[in-house]
Structure formats: C-alpha cells, structure tokens
Amino acid sequence: MSESSSGSVLLVDGMALLFRGYYATSYRGYIMRTSAGVPTNAVYGFVKYLWDAIETFKPSHVVCCWDMGKATFRTEKYLSYKANRSEAPEELIPQFELVKEVTASFNIPNVGLVGYEADDCIGTLASVYSPFTKVQVLTGDHDMLQLVNENTEVIIMKKGQSNYMVYTLDTLYTEKSLTPQQIIDLKGLTGDTADNYPGVKGIGEKTAVKLLLEYESIEGILENLESLPKGVRAKLEAELDMLHLCRDLARIRLDVPIACALEECLWMMERDKVVSKFEELEFKGLMKLLE
Template sequence: METNHNNHKVLIVDGMALLFRAFYATSYTGYIRKTSAGVPTNAIYGFIQYLFDAVHTFEPTHVVCCWDLGGTTIRAELYDSYKANRKAPPEELIPQFELVKEVVAEMGILNIGLQGYEADDCIGTLATAISKEAHVYILTGDHDMLQLISERIHVVIMKKGKLNYLTYDLQMLWDEKQLQPYQIIELKSFMGDTSDNYPGVKGIGEKIALKLLLEYQSVEGVLENLDKLPKSVRTKIEANLDMLHLSRDLATIRVDLPITCGLDECIWNIRKELATKKFEELEFGGLVKLLEDKIEDPFLVI
C-alpha cells in the first residue's frame, strides 16, 4: 500500500454514539428486531448500516472502532455527579453492547477501549497519534469532539436522517462558531454541560461564555481580566472558581492514553466469509445481501 500519508484516510468510529443512534432510530415504533431465539439485534443491524453508509461516503483506507467499557471513569472519580443524571440504557439495548463488538471484530475491524476512560479519550488519543501520518475522520454525534479538530483531524457529526453528515474542519468550526478547537473546552468550563451533568460557573450560559471567549480567548485570559468584567459576571466567576477549573478538566478529552493503533492494524478490509457467517447467525439477511452487492465496490471491500 502507498506509504504517502496523504493517501491514508482513517475513520475512527464512536461506537456507542452509533449504537445508541441506531437503537432509537429503529425502536421508536415499538417494534424491536430480534433473532428467532429472542436476542434483540435492532441496534447492531442499524449500526452496521450506518457504518457502511459512512465508509461509502468518506471512502477511508482504514477503520477503527472505539468503545466505552462501563465501570467508573476518571471523570466520575473527579466529580461524583458526573453523568449521574443519565438514565439506565433501555433493557433491549444492554445485550447488544457486547454482541456488537463481536460482530465488528468478525468483520475484521479493530475494537479499542480502556477501562477507567471514556471512548472520547480513546478517540482523542488515537486521532492525535494517527494524524501524524494520515488524515483522520471521527464519526460521532458528540459535539465535545470538536475540540480535537486540527489540520488533519476532521469531526463528522451525524445529523438526523440517513447519510446526513456535518463535517467540521478548522474553517467550518470558525465559520459556524467563531471558535478555535481548544475553545470548545473553555466554553464548557464556563457554561458546564447539562448532558454530562456538571455546572461550570453557575449563572453563566452560552451567550456570556462566548462573549468572554471572544474578548479574552481562554479561562486564563478571563481570570487575568476579572477587574474589567461587569460586576455580576465577575462575582459569579469568583464564587465558582473551583467548579470552573473542575469543569475544564471534565471537558478535556485526554490524548495521552496508553493505547496504540498502527495503520497496519486497522486497514479497511472486510473479512467477507466471517462477516457473512456472523450476519447469518444473527439473521441479518438484508445485510448479507448488502455485503454481496458491495463486494465489487472498492471503497467497501479492499
């Protein structure tokens, strides 16, 4: 294979984001696809369709999939209430968490996760390392990932509906939000994150946070200029300094985990026979046909 990194395009898949999206997209009617033995498979079926769609759209030469492994994470240790507002996953989704990884592995795609950390941190670490030798596309629904954007890291946000993507690069992020990637972290330091359940600075929302960053660029820049701020804003920041710093830590995706993935480990090359066998076992007739149809497509099977 060509060694020039400009010809390499690595798709890093946020596994949980795809799986949850697939579950809700296929279960809202109340019907949940199951095997004849009663194992729910709707999320896995949808996951594979989303994956194939993305591969077809972005034409990667390499694909890797990152997962949350469950259990306590560093962020929950830093802050007890981190994600404490999250509801338990739907009952029919739970057996699909492990099964989807089996399916992905059988297809010949590398699964990566690290106990104690979130998939975001695995994605951040791999994207940062791999971007030194290839272009990286992160497939997710999570806007937190925008902090990872660089010259060679793009973030693909899945929007509602099939084949509906918003691909962020440095220019797109600037045009849409007037922010540099690192400022995604600074923004959340001030305004917190309701879905992850940490408050930032109580009383400061997105509007004020964006105004502060436009004027002073970063948390440090704001803190160095507290005396120039309106009294109400200054008082809020001074009263919540610890939470400001903690929120910043919680918002920061780690890029230095002890995990690696060489390009030779994640070449996109579907193991057709094993994938077919697994699809048949899960009664995914339509996907077996999809494999057959796509086998002639150079971007789906190398």
Template sequence: MIIDGMALLFRGYYATSYSGYIMKTSKGVPTNAIYGFVKYMQDAISTFQPSHVLCCWDMGARTFRNELYPAYKANRGEPPEELIPQFDLVKKVVESFNIPSVGIEGFEADDCIGTIAKKYSQHLKIQILTGDHDSLQLIDENIHSIIMKKGMSNYEVYTLEKLLEEKELTPAQFIDLKGLMGDASDNFPGVKGIGEKTAIKLLKEYQSISGILENLPSLSKGIRTKIETELDMLHLSRKLAEIHCEVPVEIVLEECARNIDEVKVTAMFEELEFHRLLKDKSFLGNIKVNVQPLC
C-alpha cells in the same frame, strides 16, 4: 476513520425502536441496535472512503472523571433492557468486519479517540465519526469531525475552517466554553448563571479562561462575582470537559487497514438473521471497495 462505537449503537437503537418494535432473532436475541449500527457504519465508510478504520468504546460507567467529580453523568438512567445484550454482541460484529475495537477501563471512548487521533494525525488524515460535538475540540489541520445528523447519509463535516466560520471558536475554546457553561448531559455545572451566549462573548473577547481571569476587573460586577464565587468549579468543569489525549492505548495501524472478508461478514449476518442485508448485494459490494491510504 475512528468510529465512536456507542454513539452509533445508541443511534441505531433509538432509530429502530421508536415505534415500539424491537428486532430480534428467532432465539429472542435483540438485534435492532446492531442492525442500525451496521447500516450507519457502512454508509459512512462508503461515503468517506477511509483507508483505515477502527472503533472505540466506553468500558463501563465509571472513569477518572468520577474520581474528580462523583456526580459526573450521575443523571443518566440505565440503558434500555433490550440494548444491554447488544453491547458485547456488536463488538463481535465489528470483529467480523476485521475492524479493531479499542477501549480502556477508567477512560471514555472520547479519550481513546483523542489519543489515537492526535498520535496518527502526523501521518494520516483522521476522520472521527460521532454524534458528539465534544469531538470538535480535537479538530486540527489533519483531524476532521464527522457529526451524524438525523437520518441516513446526513453528515456535517467540521474542519478548522468550518468550525471558525460556523461557531466562531477555535477547538481549544470549546473546552473553555464547557468549563464556563457546564454540560447538562454530563451533569457538571460550570459557572452558575453563565450560559452559552455569555460564555461565547467572553471567549471571543478574552480568548480563553486564563484570559478572562486575567481581566476580571474589566468584567461587569455581576459576571465577575459569578466567576469568583464558582472559581473552583470553573477549573474542575474545564478539566471534566477536556478530552484526555494521553491514554495508555496502542494500536497496530496495519490491522486497521480495510480488509473485509465477505465470508466472515456473511456468516455473522446469518447468525443475526439480517436477511435484508444479506439480500442487498450492492451493500455487500461496498465492503470490497479498494481504497488507497490517505497518508
């Protein structure tokens, strides 16, 4: 299981702060996002029983995509003040679980996830735990995307079959979809005037952006004009949307095997004053589940 660390941390923060109350230690250190992170992580591990686990992180706001397009993600505000000190602290918590953390400056967590998933899917079944539908472009026979939905223990697991049945698109077509329609959350436009419905229709008929461009004369005048006018942005948006799967990242697979030391986890929980988790003996029991490798 490859965990999208920021996805879980932000989900943990907003799930526990919506009422305005922020959990803090007696020393005033905010911990609500970490508490939610641990709950989500252990629920997923207990539910899906992976033999190996690692966690990938974003390593700063700027990546190679900002070099390609300076406005990339420029629409995102600063993180909440109470969340900032939890960015480093949550990695210590992950370390206490003997789960390796991975992150490379200049790349997003998705790029690390994609690189590792593609490399090790030849030998292992890969489960990507995230809330981000961008991961759907990585799916193949041995890579599944576990999308976290609202609430605990609420997952949508996408396989190739599920993806084709529900979305009627292949993983590669999800990259082209973003190239055509853009992504408002990441702040790149795609082709102005082409939305999701039109983009999907074009991809189902012509298979890919390349196929669409080869058949420009067959398109309606309005669609053809929009694409021809925004051709450079179309190619740039597709490049921004594609997860880069050749990141210079290395892991030691054996170090990712589930090998949780309850003493280390308990000490971390005591430091963070997670009294409820410390009292939850069944929760601690989940840490010690013995699982066999999936390879």
C-alpha cells in the same frame, strides 16, 4: 483538505452509533430479535450507520472505540458526572458485546480501556495518527470538536441517513467563531447538561462565547476580572473551583495507554466472515450491502 496519499483513518464512536441505532428502531415499540429471541435492533442500526459512513468517506483504515463501563477517572473527580443518565434499556444490554463481535467480523479493531471514555481513546489515537495521515472522527457528540486540527476532521452525524456535518478548522470557526481549544473552555464556563456538570452558575453560552472572543481563554478572562461587568465577575469569582473542574472534565485526554498500529486497522473486509455473522444474526436486510 485534500486526501493525503496515505489515505485516511476513520475513528468511530461506537456508542454513538449503537445508541442511535437502538433509538431509531425502538421508538415504535418493536424490537427486532433473532428467532432465538436475541435482541439485535441496535446492532442492525449500527451496521447501517457504519457502512454508510465508510461508503461516504472511503477511509483506508477504520477503528471503533468503546466506553468500558460507567466508572472513569471523571466520575472519580466529580461524583455526579453523567449521574443523570438512565440505565441502558434492557434490550440494549446484550447488544453491547454482540456489536463488538460484528465489528470484529469486519476486521475492524475494537478499542477501549476501563477507566476512560471512548472519547479519550479516540482523542489519543487521533493524536497518534494525525501527524502521518488524515483522521476523521465519526460521532454525534459535539464535545469532539476540540479534536479538530489541520489533519483531523470531526464528522457529526445529523438526523437521518447520510446526513453529516464535517468540521474542519475553517467550518468550526465559521459556525462557532471558536478554536478547538476554546471548545473546552466553553464547556468549563457553561457546563454540559448531557454529562451533568454545571460550569459557572448563571453563565450561558452567549456570555461565554463573548468572553472567549474577547479574552481568548479562561486564563485570559480571569486575568481581566477587573474589566468585566460586575455581575459576570461575581459569578466567576463564586465558582472558580467549579470552573476549573468542569474544564478538566470537558477535556478529552490524548494520552490514554492504548495502542493500535495503523497496519492493524487497514479497511479490508472479508466478505465470507461478515456474511456468516449476518446469517447468525438473521440480518437478511443487510446482505444486499455486501454485494
């Protein structure tokens, strides 16, 4: 997709970068800290990933979205949602606020709303911005592929620095044979072990994709139950409520009551502001990024 004259907005999944930064640097058991003992390894990694993406994709605008605690409308609908996640490591907890201070030092707005996930904030902002400008979503989360449209790309961070898979409508279809809408239906059918919801027991990805290719949507599949193999039909009939619930959990909301005007997220770094934050956190190794 060619760059539109008005530039592009990079919507950053802050948690994805922060957790990645934490685990990329802590697996050897060493946690970087300031001389006052404040752990900073996740924030350090976050900055490296963020900077690399900005250098690679050269957005004109940047926004960072965050989860605001575990309880969301999804946990209200389904108590076990994400209940399999272990508590955040102790050294990561103080870095949740610290990373937002660092983001703010770059003049990047931090957006999040209690009761919703970062995904929902990203989805909402993407739907607001995409009619006017190109949107790129930076994440590690394949659930976000449902947001792809003519003017929205999803950039999946892969292992290692500067390793990205950029999904457009074409690449999504080439790789997965599915439309963005079908990504939601796929999750309804198969569930999501990472988010701890089951989908339809006994229906794996292969069967689900085959059904969606043939019948297009969950509605299409259910209208054609008679034509399905007996086993598949029995599994679906036994789990209809769960199927609809799981699809609802998978669907990223596009109507979160948040706002961030484009002019508020213009990418304009004030070097002195960032330098003073880096000095406070003793990020000597990152100073060279700013030169």
